[in-house]
Amino acid sequence: MKKTCKKCNKLKLIDEFVENKRCVDGYEHRCKECRTEYRKRYKRQYREKNKNDVLAKDKIYRQKNKEKITEQARKYRAINKEKMKEYARKYYSESPRNREKINLCHKRNRVKLPDYYIKELIARSYGINFKSITPKMIEIKRELITFHRLTKELRNGTNSARNQRT
Numbered sequence: 001m002k003k004t005c006k007k008c009n010k011l012k013l014i015d016e017f018v019e020n021k022r023c024v025d026g027y028e029h030r031c032k033e034c035r036t037e038y039r040k041r042y043k044r045q046y047r048e049k050n051k052n053d054v055l056a057k058d059k060i061y062r063q064k065n066k067e068k069i070t071e072q073a074r075k076y077r078a079i080n081k082e083k084m085k086e087y088a089r090k091y092y093s094e095s096p097r098n099r100e101k102i103n104l105c106h107k108r109n110r111v112k113l114p115d116y117y118i119k120e121l122i123a124r125s126y127g128i129n130f131k132s133i134t135p136k137m138i139e140i141k142r143e144l145i146t147f148h149r150l151t152k153e154l155r156n157g158t159n160s161a162r163n164q165r166t
């Protein structure tokens, strides 16, 4: 048995249609392919129309499942470690613009010393698990870095370097 899709007008095998008792011949008038396409577009349109709602819902979901999501991300990173490294290397080497972007990011991190950056530093240099790093440790490490830089500047007798940075 064959049927013509009302959407793409192609004659297709009945297997290509979803059964639906409410339809006259027991099958939907759109083929599966067109149906999927339609649903995709509908979903996208819905998300666009209800952007704020969707964003708010996503946010609530993330807050509720914070640990689950972190755990999933951690697992993903552990499994795909090499792949991600390779991707980062490729991304870095592919274009000067990417390189510039990354360098800028590093530079900004070194100046601003955000929490995640310090966390990474602690984890890497002391071999500590991310989870066991407390806000207090981050605070101390941040001060240590600042202290270290200050002593370095004083040792080099280049106070001007500090003034330039600010």
Ligand SMILES: [Zn+2]
Residues within 6 Å of the ligand: 005, 006, 007, 008, 009, 010, 030, 031, 032, 033, 034, 035
């Ligand atoms: Zn179709």
